[in-house]
Amino acid sequence: MSKRYNRFSDISTSEKILNTVFLLTIGLAYLVALINMYYTHQARDGKPGISIEDIVILYHGSNQQTRLGSAINGIMEPNLRFKSDKEVILKWIQNGAEEFTYKTDIAPILNRDCVQCHNPASNPNLPDLTNYIGVSTVAHAGAASLPSLIKVSHIHLFGIAFILYFIGKIFLLCDMNIYVKRIAVVIPFIAMLLDVLSWFITRWFSGFAYVVVLSGTLMGLSMAIQILLSIYQMWFYKKTSNLTL
Template sequence: MTYELRNLPFSAKVLFSSYLIIIAIGYFVAMLQILFTHGLADGKFGLSIEDIVYSYYGNRSGSKLEIMLNGPMKPYAPPQERFQLIQWARDGAPKNVYEKIIKPIVEKRCVMCHNANSSLPDFHRYEELKAQAETDTGATIQSLVRVSHIHLFGISFIFMFVGIIFCFASGVPEYLKAIAVAMPFIFQMTDIASWWLTKLSPHFAWLVVAGGAGMAMSFVFMWIVSMYEMWIVPLRDRSGTIRTESYSRYLRPRH
């Protein structure tokens, strides 16, 4: 017996559809998370090639503190105080200047958000502020290893289950299904490899975009085809005859 998405039991369709809907919402939230993290790397809202370069290669002409003070944090301090903070960072963040000049500015302008009770760096501590004042070399090797292994395991499971559901589609040629289920894994490896390559050279930033876009397109293609065949394509019996029965029969109480 050949199993097809359109001929699966009603309960199986509900299960598969529920999974696909939750994963689609999760994918959308992940895109928002990228927009609000990497998308602010250059100090401007919106994801760009510069954001990717700054996230992985870094902005080696200045510090993270300077980038933020000239970007989204610019309205929170007057020009004179911003100049003092930036100059302090460029001078190597000396502690004696911090105690005399920088600490009062930080306590007045920054610590209401940058404190131990938030997810932001705690600027009550000199060490954390100094870390932000160092030259930005992008993602660390440790963070790349951590994020790479999480993505290799987690995203692989997501695409495996989406691919299993898609394999039951009957309206797609078998060779095309084989290509479609393999593409997310190829683009996933491309995406992760591009992080490491961009860490070495900013010229590989475009590869990050290509890998992420490829995964997204593969996901959307399999998602639409699977949902379409489960709920829109007519049901057929074993002889190939279209069945006109309604799913409402599953919802009627049995006596």
């Protein structure tokens, strides 16, 4: 005789409410994260909106444009209090981004307009603009540094893994084909791991930027399906089943 496991029809209304508000909050947080990602990484190529070229510049770098130059021409330009400061920074980059002129010409601008967000305490995912070493890494053409990728990766893996686990635990209460369910709970984890791995590969092979986009999209879609299906079955689905886990 097969063992019977709990389904949404077996849990209390209080548990359903708790699960629902958790899933809705996670869904909203993910949408906000997407908006933040858009505004953080768009226009690196100097053009409005986010494109595959922006992803290439983020991880692989660009021979034509540095990360700081791309940001000053795009997303960071509105943050400058004086528009003339844009030309000061771009000229400094073109002249070799020397440390001496950084201290006299660039540091005062960045300290005034940029470091409130671009510092390790506020946002470890953004480049550190509080000192010359941090600014230099984005003022010269080249790929994202390995230390920065490792730092972002471990934060991403720890945080997202916990979220996927709790979403999956709730999703397991769905009444559906057990083999489909087993595959469904694994897909977002595989997509997350592929996404992070692709960051490092894109550093050397720019074409892998497409894998970054596709794996991130797969993870988001699989999360959305689990969330929506779980909420639907909690409140609207009546059929029960003796399927085993």
